[in-house]
Amino acid sequence: MTLPRQRIAILGGGPGGYEAALVAAQLGADVTVVDSDGLGGACVLTDCVPSKSLIETANAMTLLNRSPSLGIASGGLHTVNAVRLYERIIDLARAQSRDITARIAAENIKVITAHGRLDGPGRVVAGDQTIRADAILVATGALPRVLPGAEPDGERILNWRQLYDLTELPRDLIVVGSGVTGAEFAGAYQALGSRVTLVSSRDRVLPQEDEDAANLIENVFRRSGMTVLSQARARAVSRDQDSVTVTLADGRTVTGSHCLMTVGMVPRTEGCGLDAAGVKVDERGFIEVDRVSRTSVPGVYAAGDCTGVLMLASVAAMQGRIAMWHTLGESVHPIRLGHVAATIFTEPEIATVGVSQRAVDAGEVAARTQKLPLATNPRAKMAGFREGFVKLFTSPGTGVILGGVIVAPRASELILAVAVAMEQRLTAEQLAQTFTVYPSLSGSVTETARRLMEFKDLESRTGRARAPLNARGVPGPGRPAPRARAGAAGTPGCRRRTARQCPRCRAGTAPARRCGSTAPRAAARTPRRPGPPGSGDGR
Numbered sequence: 003m004t005l006p007r008q009r010i011a012i013l014g015g016g017p018g019g020y021e022a023a024l025v026a027a028q029l030g031a032d033v034t035v036v037d038s039d040g041l042g043g044a045c046v047l048t049d050c051v052p053s054k055s056l057i058e059t060a061n062a063m064t065l066l067n068r069s070p071s072l073g074i075a076s077g078g079l080h081t082v083n084a085v086r087l088y089e090r091i092i093d094l095a096r097a098q099s100r101d102i103t104a105r106i107a108a109e110n111i112k113v114i115t116a117h118g119r120l121d122g123p124g125r126v127v128a129g130d131q132t133i134r135a136d137a138i139l140v141a142t143g144a145l146p147r148v149l150p151g152a153e154p155d156g157e158r159i160l161n162w163r164q165l166y167d168l169t170e171l172p173r174d175l176i177v178v179g180s181g182v183t184g185a186e187f188a189g190a191y192q193a194l195g196s197r198v199t200l201v202s203s204r205d206r207v208l209p210q211e212d213e214d215a216a217n218l219i220e221n222v223f224r225r226s227g228m229t230v231l232s233q234a235r236a237r238a239v240s241r242d243q244d245s246v247t248v249t250l251a252d253g254r255t256v257t258g259s260h261c262l263m264t265v266g267m268v269p270r271t272e273g274c275g276l277d278a279a280g281v282k283v284d285e286r287g288f289i290e291v292d293r294v295s296r297t298s299v300p301g302v303y304a305a306g307d308c309t310g311v312l313m314l315a316s317v318a319a320m321q322g323r324i325a326m327w328h329t330l331g332e333s334v335h336p337i338r339l340g341h342v343a344a345t346i347f348t349e350p351e352i353a354t355v356g357v358s359q360r361a362v363d364a365g366e367v368a369a370r371t372q373k374l375p376l377a378t379n380p381r382a383k384m385a386g387f388r389e390g391f392v393k394l395f396t397s398p399g400t401g402v403i404l405g406g407v408i409v410a411p412r413a414s415e416l417i418l419a420v421a422v423a424m425e426q427r428l429t430a431e432q433l434a435q436t437f438t439v440y441p442s443l444s445g446s447v448t449e450t451a452r453r454l455m456e457f458k459d460l461e462s463r464t465g466r467a468r469a470p471l472n473a474r475g476v477p478g479p480g481r482p483a484p485r486a487r488a489g490a491a492g493t494p495g496c497r498r499r500t501a502r503q504c505p506r507c508r509a510g511t512a513p514a515r516r517c518g519s520t521a522p523r524a525a526a527r528t529p530r531r532p533g534p535p536g537s538g539d540g541r
């Protein structure tokens with residue numbers, strides 16, 4: 003029996019949409035993509051690709067400014083040609099969109115350039131065309147959130163999508179919001195030569211990220227000359243000809259030449275017909291989906307930023323692919339958010355995968371932690387940088403890698419080793435026994451793993467007891483355990499801060515889940531969304 007060809011309609015041509023289209027076409031479906039602004043989506047045309055291209059130039063400036071310490075007589079000040087810089091970025095984004103368009107065309111996927119909406123069961127309307135489909139994927143992305151009283155004018159008060167229309171580098175740039183997007187742009191513009199003030203409503207930058215990494219980046223920012231205002235919530239932004247003024251909630255004001263607003267994202271679902279179709283959204287308007295991208299309506303799937311599930315291109319693409327595998331009858335693994343590798347493209351970069359220090363400290367995950375500064379790495383010394391570290395988490399008892407944090411130049415590349423180890427359930431010992439190139443930064447990854455190797459029979463062989471684990475599960479040196487300072491040691495490995503806080507430690511009966519050997523349950527417990535609205539950019 004030959005089954006009829008499945009018809010798939012996709013709203014949105016970003017990573018969530020176009021990656022799904024490629025999978026559906028590969029599986030023999032008849033696929034139509036409806037997109038209003040260009041294939042590649044905001045990811046390629048305005049957000050991820052342009053910002054990373056800008057950051058590449060900023061990193062080159064950082065290196066040039068460091069060149070005298072590397073023995074190069076550069077003989078002058080390096081400056082940025084803003085027009086050329088922005089032209090390069092826009093050309094690059096358009097070229098990437100063209101490549102995707104060519105790939106989609108090669109797979110015989112139909113593309114309709116129009117605004118689309120759901121129009122009853124199995125129907126999508128795009129301009130004056132109606133598409134009938136067996137399954138529909140909504141992947142319409144998100145838009146920059148606008149703070150009332152701080153509406154962008156596209157000239158001096160900007161969102162990140164408007165930066166590339168400027169004809170000059172902002173002289174005094176105020177960045178409002180210290181989440182991922184704010185931190186990336188603040189660092190980049192400071193390196194490019196702007197004087198940057200970063201306005202953070204929290205007590206530190208990158209409040210959702212690993213605290214050690216965020217503190218390191220904040221120190222790097224301050225040392226570079228950036229002004230970082232903590233506990234400073236912006237209430238309004240006004241423009242007066244060539245200057246802007248940001249008014250803070252406590253009445254203080256900050257003045258600059260430009261203001262960049264990075265205060266989060268809102269789902270781009272208005273006019274998509276979700277209400278009429280009965281697709282459930284949450285209180286912030288994000289489409290509710292399960293782990294195989296199904297919405298509340300049978301036959302309607304959703305992927306990417308419009309779902310608010312970890313706003314990353316890689317996650318959008320995976321949600322889209324999973325939706326297609328599911329609807330087209332392939333075997334499918336539900337998405338595992340606890341395995342997502344992510345990077346903040348500051349200099350140095352912060353790359354993370356798996357469990358977080360916060361979950362470990364809160365006792366949600368039993369893990370041993372080891373952190374190794376990069377300052378002792380020979381390759382880092384040769385390249386002339388000292389900032390950064392490798393941190394790994396392993397399961398006590400089994401030694402299985404549960405995740406890690408790497409702060410280093412190109413940490414986005416280095417994290418792969420940890421991600422593979424985690425995905426394949428490798429132990430610290432297996433990672434440590436892997437050869438690395440000498441000299442290399444990845445040598446610090448295996449060295450950190452080596453320090454986490456557990457020699458269970460050491461005591462019986464040598465009569466020497468291992469150094470007790472401190473509060474972070476670190477044997478021997480490392481951050482001293484608070485309870486050791488307090489002179490009230492709990493059961494070794496217990497995640498509670500002091501023996502006094504843990505009645506079972508006091509009694510010497512701390513259970514295995516807190517102190518030892520059982521595998522953690524929380525690796526897959528990454529919060530569905532990284533932060534409360536407005537706390538950052540949801541990335």
Ligand SMILES: Cc1cc2nc3c(=O)[nH]c(=O)nc-3n(C[C@H](O)[C@H](O)[C@H](O)COP(=O)(O)OP(=O)(O)OC[C@H]3O[C@@H](n4cnc5c(N)ncnc54)[C@H](O)[C@@H]3O)c2cc1C
Pocket residue numbers: 013014015016017018019036037038039040041042043044045046048049050051053054116117118119141142143144162183270273274305306307308312313314315316317318347541
């Ligand atoms: C500044 C910045 C930097 C980022 N950097 C990174 C990074 O380094 N790495 C990373 O993984 N992620 C990054 N992200 C996140 C990443 O860009 C998003 O997660 C990704 O774009 C989500 O893809 P998407 O397909 O859901 O939506 P989008 O990329 O937004 O695409 C949605 C598409 O749908 C179209 N559309 C919307 N409504 C309709 C409609 N009704 N009809 C037809 N078409 C419609 C839009 O025109 C658009 O083309 C960054 C985000 C920002 C803001």
